[in-house]
Amino acid sequence: MKWDGKNKSVIMKMRLKILWFMVTLLPMLVCGQIELPPIFSSHMVLPRNKQIPIEGKAEPRTTLTITIGSQSHTTKADKNGIWKVNLRPMAAGGPFVLQIEDDQGKELTLDNLLVGDLWLCAGQSNMQYTLNMLQYKETPNDNYDLPNLRLCSVWVDRDYLPRKNVSNAVWQEVSKEAARNFSAVGYFFGKDLVGEQEVPIGLISSNLGATAIETWMGMDVLKTFPQFDEVTQKIGKINKSFKTLDTELAKFRKKWDEKYYLKGPGIEEKWYEEGYDYSNWEECTLPAFWDDFGYASHDGSMWFKRTFDLDSIQLKNDVSIVLNQIDDYDRVWVNGVQIGESFGKSNFRNYSAPKEILREEGNILTVRVFDVGGKGGIYTNAFWGNSILNGTWQYKKGVSIDHNGFPQPEVANGSPFSHPMLLYNASIAPLHKLPITGVIWYQGESNESRAVEYGSLLQAMIQDWRKQWNNPQMPFLVVQLANYRQEDTQPKNSQWAELRESQMKATTLDNVDIVTAIDIGDANDIHPYNKKEVGRRLALLAKHYTYGKTLGKGPVYKKSIPSDSSITIEFETYGSLLKSTDKHGYVRGFAIAGADGKFYWAKAKVLNDTQVEVYHEEIKKPMYVRYAWSDNPGPLDLVNGNGLPAFPFRTDDFELSTAKNTYHYNPHAF
Structure with a gap:
């Protein structure tokens, strides 16, 4: 890679x-x-x-x-x-x-x-x-x-x-x-x-x-x-506070590391060292939880390795190792040198590999991930590409624990x-x-x-x-x-x-x-x-x-005045008159609906300084109007005298598609 x-x-x-x-x-x-x-x-x-x-x-x-x-x-x-x-x-x-x-x-x-x-x-x-x-x-x-x-x-x-x-x-x-x-x-x-x-x-x-x-x-x-x-x-x-939790974590680790955390396969055999043969490790694709490749019941450590190359320009500086979110704890080495560790499943990992330990070909990145219940892994499916993270890795299971009896420190944690x-x-x-x-x-x-x-x-x-x-x-x-x-x-x-x-x-x-x-x-x-x-x-x-x-x-919707064949929309114009920027006087962006609530693209024209008439030939008793009601309504013509565009609006009170959607806590949210 x-x-x-x-x-x-x-x-x-x-x-x-x-x-x-x-x-x-x-x-x-x-x-x-x-x-x-x-x-x-x-x-x-x-x-x-x-x-x-x-x-x-x-x-x-x-x-x-x-x-x-x-x-x-x-x-x-x-x-x-x-x-x-x-x-x-x-x-x-x-x-x-x-x-x-x-x-x-x-x-x-x-x-x-x-x-x-x-x-x-x-x-x-x-x-x-x-x-x-x-x-x-x-x-x-x-x-x-x-x-x-x-x-x-x-x-x-x-x-x-x-x-x-x-x-x-x-x-x-x-x-x-x-x-x-x-x-x-x-x-x-x-x-x-x-x-x-x-x-x-x-x-x-x-x-x-x-x-x-x-x-x-x-x-x-x-x-x-x-x-x-x-x-x-x-x-x-x-x-x-985060500062207090960090101080308490440092104190907690004085005995916890040796007795519980930094022990077992991998730590004792030093899988992170240069020269360690990991050619027989299994392959996986990250980011992922290890549930995804057959280890749903495993709590404890999982080791991941991959190599990366650098060009001569990149070797002039330290290199960022961006691993995003890891559940729950991690320790990271490059070419046998530890470059960082973190705690907290929601925190983002962004380590720096010193240029002194790097080489042009075959740099070895080793990550020990430790999970204490629930899902474990290097999991963030980020919306950006990250070539140091995304792709094929080799992995091997380390120590197994019973998460119910494993002491867990309270850590500062949150995306x-x-x-x-x-x-x-x-x-x-x-x-x-x-x-x-x-x-x-x-x-x-x-x-x-x-x-x-x-x-x-x-x-x-x-x-x-x-x-x-x-x-x-x-x-x-x-x-x-x-x-x-x-x-x-x-x-x-x-x-x-x-x-x-x-x-x-x-x-x-x-x-x-x-x-x-x-x-x-x-x-x-x-x-x-x-x-x-x-x-x-x-x-x-x-x-x-x-x-x-x-x-x-810009003009803001004020009220609607229905008739048998059209709906007149009145705007608050703040003293600046309505106009269309289209050379033919077209006013785009309106949709109109009858009693069934089905909207169709409408025709519209500026009636006077504050009003626009909206209509559709096939809708005889129009009831509702929407304006610029889409992710991207395309070119719009309705502005005031200062060129400020009219604001989107709707006259209906139909239940919206997100009406029932509310926040819920997700420990693995980006």
Whole structure:
């Protein structure tokens, strides 16, 4: 097998790039014994007109003086070295210097600070995608000279309990490099905002591709939904952070490894060493559970081996060994050298083989998998190709155990993509003490199969985030899913359309609004290119809800007026008139149905500034209309005078295809 370095997932690329970014550009902000949370650093934007709480660390019982602008504060660290101060509200402006000095002469300085508005850029991959990932091509209008815009990338992490601080964060001034490695939607949103007003804008990017909404929701709000009881009750019973569990695991292993875990065939004979003859081992195809190849009753260890080759370029660097999820524990060797081990069936394995132990041909990868009940294996059938994992392996059974009598440590465990609350606890909750102006949210693709449920989850999450930020009117701006997949030849059910409807329902909450991307998607790519227009449309909403501008939004369904031969649809146009962009005046995307509820493609025409007539020659008593109700409705013509497209809708109340689908815990979920 040839290891193809190009054949990595987009998600893994994103995670590795961000990890490099964090490690090389900004270690923990520490100067001697004075520390600040990672979200506070030079170049950041502090919130305007808000009291700003800061909690840091210093030598125990030292006195500290904190100054910024005309403010000066004195505080004392407690016996644990914790100190707190509240900066008084400041008007927009800058730059400022934040100076911290203790009575021992130690100092910490944050310079080039601005005071303005903070916007959180959250969601999954369409929010996470950067200009570089999109292979964005600059235009003559791309100006990176934006001194009033600052970019902050948060290192996304997981935890069972809410953390006080994010793992790491990087604040940067805008440059071509910084902009191209930041959320594209966020960057274009912020660029548009600073282009029209003097208030500095800080963007905080905290998002991760392929994640479901429940990963971004907290324990308190999830407890209000019974479908999450299994998860909330388990985590409530554990009631420990990942850090605590890791510490306890290390202590537990001091006796457990030798007595129970690291023993039996394979360990004692050293099957992992170079030169071990495994030519008589059986063959299997991974990823898979070993139930799939005849070992359903086996608990204990199973050993897997395969070889891989590298080219001269790959040999210049360490090589990632991406094994995804393994049930339950694993230990991994390359060419006889252990490169890693993990515990927890839902956690993702991404090891690094040092270049010093690698060779061009015949590298031997050995994995010991240990299962303590249920299914065991290297099992994730990822949506991306991974040539180091997928394919033919050789395997041999190791030690057998009785899982009922085998002591099992409690371990930190959970997929970042699907396990409820983990991302919220480590990547959103730590930000609640920093006042923000609002949120832009682009997520929903991963909840497609539970589209109706999503309507309740999204609204509950918005209300909970507002509660946690102590800002009940905080603007929350949503991106509706773009057109995707091939056009339908006939009207039919669409989970994608149902998800869009659930997103639209969130706008019943005050200061929650939505932009549609129904016209700028890509049939063949779930990550459409035109993030610039998405950012511009979000900025139109932000300018209204925060900066006093007229609301700029596409037409929204208001009511239907049936007649014997047609149905007139009236839209809320927000002062901008309806029109068709088609040169012949056609209005595509409508479907119509009679009493039987069977939909047919309809004809439609703009009647006046706010109304469209919809009809079909063969339906004499039409009753229901749907518009753009499909994964990809194809070219659409109905817009307002500013070119913003009409939003999808339906006038019927038929039960939707996802109405009965709700979350259920799956220990082997991606």
